[in-house]
Amino acid sequence: MSQAHQGGDGRRRVVIVGGGFGGLACARALAGADVDVTLIDKRNHHLFQPLLYQVATAALSPADIAVPLRGVLAKAKNVRVLLGEVCGIDPDRRQVSLTDGTTVPYEQLVLATGSAYNYFAHPEWAQQAPAPKSIADARHIRASLLKAFEDAERADDAAHREALLTFVVVGGGPTGVEMAGTIAELARHTLKGNFRNIDPACAKIILVEAGPRILSAFPEELSTYAVDALRRMGVDVRLGCAVEGLDDHGLDTKAGRINARTIIWGAGIKAAQGAAWLGGTHDRNGRIPVADNMAVVGHERIFAIGDVALLEQDGAALPALAQVAQQQGTHLGRELRVLAIPRPFRYRSRGDTAVIGRHSAVYSLGKYQLKGRFAWFLWGLAHVYLLIGFDRRALVMFQWIWRYLTFERGARLID
Missing domain, CATH: 3.50.50.100 (FAD/NAD(P)-binding domain)
Structure with a gap:
């Protein structure tokens, strides 16, 4: 087998598997650090999954909520994007195996493989x-x-x-x-x-x-x-x-x-591949147990973030939300810039929200609850904020305003 990437000048090699909210946030936080970073994903784009249902219902086009990973990380000269599908991990040799036979060595590995829908044994x-x-x-x-x-x-x-x-x-x-x-x-x-x-x-x-x-x-x-x-x-x-x-x-x-x-x-969802590669224990949804610094239990050089990680805080597991993954990725990336062993992570909720329809949404943050028009406005604001790139934020906002005024949907294509 060949090796696809070697660290230069003896610098630490950090490999991130997954370009979702957590993986991309981690890579961006490591941009410019004295660390060689390889981001591996089987797709060449970051997808804003919370708005994917709007693509499915002809409200938005795929390009409105997807952005090329290489474009996002183009200025991060220490970060390399590798298009490939991971099929295994060898913790002893400290290398990741891809389906094409390539291996990628690491000194620290971040698993941010996300989740898949759960069909409950069917x-x-x-x-x-x-x-x-x-x-x-x-x-x-x-x-x-x-x-x-x-x-x-x-x-x-x-x-x-x-x-x-x-x-x-x-x-x-x-x-x-x-x-x-x-x-x-x-x-x-x-x-x-x-x-x-x-x-x-x-x-x-x-x-x-x-x-x-x-x-x-x-x-x-x-x-x-x-x-x-x-x-x-x-x-x-x-x-x-x-x-x-x-x-x-x-x-x-x-x-x-x-x-x-x-x-x-x-x-419902379950964790995507990750636990199976390590051969360790996991919960019924396939999530990997991690310590408070997101290190996988029993593997101090391997970290798991986002939907694939089982991290408890205040007696309860953190939910599978984009904001959780993004905060974890940013924290871990900042820590790995200078530390071999990250400090503990603390999640700070910005509230949970779900839209129902025109002028109808719900928002919950601790004892604070909102519903109706104002919650609907907060939902839109939060989702636009999380989109990557001014162009996509502006484009999505324009289309939402147009749809609000006309009820029209411009992506009504059957292909």
Whole structure:
């Protein structure tokens, strides 16, 4: 096997696996340091996943929320971006193996591999119920949504047309709630008057949640508000409705059969690859236990951040949020600039937020709770702030304002 990268001038070699929020924040914090950094990702771009559902519902284009990693790190001369897929780690030899047979040596390794959607021991369901985790996923969902209306326009059989115009979102977390709300807006407003044989406003949008309430990470009052807001938008919210089976024609739940041609999954996440490479212990969601300085338990040279890390603070595991990963990545990068052993990390929440629809959102920070128009404004402000690059911030804001004024969506393409 060949070695793809060697540290120069005897400097420390830090390898970061994953260019998401945590990995990119770590690389940026290490920019200009007396350290050789290699960032490895199987994609050449950083993806702003919190807005991926808007790509899936034709509100934004992929380029609006994705930025090339090389472009972001172009001025960081000590940082090298390597396009490749990691398939293993050898902690004894201190090297990372890629699928093309290449090995990358390290002195310190940062795992920021993120998460994947959890199909709860039914990976085959992904075929019928895709989840918005990548640009390819979002484009596939967008095409399925738009084509359902096109096929319904041509359908002669009433039952077939009804199934085509039934859209089911599985999971009542932020992704599921945001997806259901924006599909309702697409059907009720954006597509209004676009068809001759069907009324898109007659589409059924069903949100199914196995638990007793949606947005379970939020206070109950905000969960109740979210249910009421969705129902006012025409979304059928079904609680205590666990999925028992899926096929090409619909899904079976504890509450009965739902015939639908379009099913979208948003029912929870699990850590992406990471723990398996180390052969160590992990929790039921595949997260790697780490110390308070984010070092993997039993591996002082290996660190894990973001969704792949299990870090407890104040007696509870930190949530899988972009702001958690970003804070961890920035802290670890700053520490590794000058220290071989980082100091402990402390997460400071900026609040949890989820948008429901036009003028409807929820925001929670400790004892402070907001809902409605002001929470909706804070949601937009927070997401624009987290986007990378002034151009993308300006572009997304412009499109949101245009959509707010006209209800139009410029990315209604079937490809």
